[in-house]
Amino acid sequence: MVAPAGLFMAIFFIVPLGVLFAYSFGATNGIDVSFGLSLDNYAKVVTSPLFRDLIWRSLWVGSCVGIFSIVLAFPLAYAITLGPLQRAGTFVLLMVIVSLFTAYIVRIYAWRTLLGKQGAIGQLLAAAGVPGSPLEALSYSKAAVIITLVSILVPVAVLPLTSALSGIPPSCIAAARSLGATAFGAFARITVPLASRGIISAFALTFVIAAGDFITPQLLGGPQAQLAGNAVVSRFGLSFDWPLGSAIAFTLIFLMGALLWTMALVLRRLGIKDRP
Amino acid sequence: MTTTSSSGPAVAVESISKRFGAVQALSGVSLAVAPGRFVSLLGPSGCGKTTLMRIIAGLDRQSEGRVLIDSRDMSRTAPHRRPVGLVFQRYALFPHMTVAENVGFALRLRGADRSATQARVQELLDLFQLGQFGGRSIDQLSGGQAQRVALARALADSPPVLLLDEPMSALDLKLRQAMQLELRRLQKQIGATFLFVTHDQDEAMVMSDEIVLMNNGEIVQQGTPEEVYGRPRSLFSARFLGEANLFSGPLRREAGATLLDAGSLLLKSHAAAGFAATRGWACIRPEAIRIEARSDNKTERRPNAAAGRVREAIFQGAYRRYVVELDGHSVLVQQPAGSDAAPTFGEGDRVDVSWSESGITYIEDADNA
Ligand SMILES: Nc1ncnc2c1ncn2[C@@H]1O[C@H](COP(=O)(O)OP(=O)(O)OP(=O)(O)O)[C@@H](O)[C@H]1O
Ligand SMILES: [Mg+2]
Numbered sequence: 001m002v003a004p005a006g007l008f009m010a011i012f013f014i015v016p017l018g019v020l021f022a023y024s025f026g027a028t029n030g031i032d033v034s035f036g037l038s039l040d041n042y043a044k045v046v047t048s049p050l051f052r053d054l055i056w057r058s059l060w061v062g063s064c065v066g067i068f069s070i071v072l073a074f075p076l077a078y079a080i081t082l083g084p085l086q087r088a089g090t091f092v093l094l095m096v097i098v099s100l101f102t103a104y105i106v107r108i109y110a111w112r113t114l115l116g117k118q119g120a121i122g123q124l125l126a127a128a129g130v131p132g133s134p135l136e137a138l139s140y141s142k143a144a145v146i147i148t149l150v151s152i153l154v155p156v157a158v159l160p161l162t163s164a165l166s167g168i169p170p171s172c173i174a175a176a177r178s179l180g181a182t183a184f185g186a187f188a189r190i191t192v193p194l195a196s197r198g199i200i201s202a203f204a205l206t207f208v209i210a211a212g213d214f215i216t217p218q219l220l221g222g223p224q225a226q227l228a229g230n231a232v233v234s235r236f237g238l239s240f241d242w243p244l245g246s247a248i249a250f251t252l253i254f255l256m257g258a259l260l261w262t263m264a265l266v267l268r269r270l271g272i273k274d275r276p
Numbered sequence: 277m278t279t280t281s282s283s284g285p286a287v288a289v290e291s292i293s294k295r296f297g298a299v300q301a302l303s304g305v306s307l308a309v310a311p312g313r314f315v316s317l318l319g320p321s322g323c324g325k326t327t328l329m330r331i332i333a334g335l336d337r338q339s340e341g342r343v344l345i346d347s348r349d350m351s352r353t354a355p356h357r358r359p360v361g362l363v364f365q366r367y368a369l370f371p372h373m374t375v376a377e378n379v380g381f382a383l384r385l386r387g388a389d390r391s392a393t394q395a396r397v398q399e400l401l402d403l404f405q406l407g408q409f410g411g412r413s414i415d416q417l418s419g420g421q422a423q424r425v426a427l428a429r430a431l432a433d434s435p436p437v438l439l440l441d442e443p444m445s446a447l448d449l450k451l452r453q454a455m456q457l458e459l460r461r462l463q464k465q466i467g468a469t470f471l472f473v474t475h476d477q478d479e480a481m482v483m484s485d486e487i488v489l490m491n492n493g494e495i496v497q498q499g500t501p502e503e504v505y506g507r508p509r510s511l512f513s514a515r516f517l518g519e520a521n522l523f524s525g526p527l528r529r530e531a532g533a534t535l536l537d538a539g540s541l542l543l544k545s546h547a548a549a550g551f552a553a554t555r556g557w558a559c560i561r562p563e564a565i566r567i568e569a570r571s572d573n574k575t576e577r578r579p580n581a582a583a584g585r586v587r588e589a590i591f592q593g594a595y596r597r598y599v600v601e602l603d604g605h606s607v608l609v610q611q612p613a614g615s616d617a618a619p620t621f622g623e624g625d626r627v628d629v630s631w632s633e634s635g636i637t638y639i640e641d642a643d644n645a
Contacts, residue, residue: 171368174335177355178362179382180433185356193372 062211140222164198564635
């Protein structure tokens, strides 16, 4: 089992990433890429305010999307596992999975018709006489990117949360209640810690997808809400600077890893173990 | 440790019914448990024992009826405000906490200070011979240890009433028997009221001051183990608790005696004056039947006696059991083994069986269960 799986990983994951990683230490003359062992590209990434802003914004948007996705997904996952919608659980999960298969780009365009310049929500707010320029505030902003990514990623967060919550014996929660815990007390002391593994996976998944996204900011972000992914794409496409593009990508990957790792450590310190 | 503000029952339920959709889990259950008693709820699987416990603990809401704890109406009180502890059928220990953290859970919730909590936890761990297991995680415990942790956890805050839902069902027989005696001793020592669910009749008889026999969501009979075993009021009681020889037929009264005519057998008792039915059953427990070697060849029908032939003879260590074939009936007889005086019989032996009037319990023909 391990050998074929390892081979699979090597061919489809490690090899392409390895090639990109090698690029990030190389250089380009605008036409050809030459491999090397230079840290110039990383130096550019770290010293350039533009790239620093993009990366910082990616991590920030990714964290916001991760947190909001969990906040929205948790009640649904709870309702179909321990809550009142258990009978509908299979149906709800099916809908969630179907929504995952609906083309991502279609959903972004759907949000664009709501949040874009001529979007329905903006026009509604303007018609209602909301002061300021709500149209401007909503369209082509970080908020629009976050709202869209959350709407796309809530179903992704539902799956690990559902699997974690469905592993919690209801009798554990009942036992806590009979030992004197309020409904909220049992939730905070039993349900959340026992679901922590699912919460961490849900955050990691949504965070990584959101922080690495470039389509949503391209279509909905406007110049003020571009993410690191956009810079990577333009390095690989427009300006044909693959080594710099790779360096941006790996800096982002490294920082995302560091952030998730720190989070897991902090949670463990708080006594919330990432085991069921 | 246990305080009761009045002399009323520690727990009472009044006309409790519970429906889960189309399933009627409980119908009109009323029960009062006096303080300091050890009461067993006994009944077949699915008869509503767990449901009744959960309603008393406040974890399920009754469809109808009232729950009184220490004479206060707690029908609508949230579970964390009810002064009852609950030990679950499957223990329900918290997997993300150590043994000590599990046991101290109720104390921490109440805001007891750290050193008091630690002392109480250690006291309980020692009481349950778990002294050195405090730091273990609960997946490192054996079944018996997990069960003791569940008990210790439920007792930590000294609830005056403890509900135990088949706490021994996962233990093997030896451990189970040891725990039965231990639990009973513990209950006497702390003086709390125990309501104990089991579907094991021996366990119920060994442990309880009182047995509450349930079937199909109703209480069928309630009394001391002697009463419920010795004087079953229904066929269900007779059959569920222990073994019973049952004979059915018309009943008639004659000079203060009640007679049941079961064809070749005639049962007669003076001790059934209040029994008015015209058809019914007679229950005789296997150990209430005497068995002797056939003394004569008389064949006429005598009350409370019959002639027969041994069909099976079974040695069971402490007992000898015989299945005796009578004319149109067969009876199960059980006698203590090992006593020098008691003669033993083999298969095919011709014997007389008889019983005294006090061994007969008449049962109305109401249910044909
Ligand atoms: N949450 C529920 N939803 C639907 N039906 C239920 C629910 N809980 C219990 N029941 C039904 O109510 C009846 C009584 O169940 P209960 O668990 O009280 O039985 P029990 O006497 O404890 O059985 P056992 O000895 O097997 O534990 C059963 O028919 C059961 O299927
Ligand atoms: Mg049960």
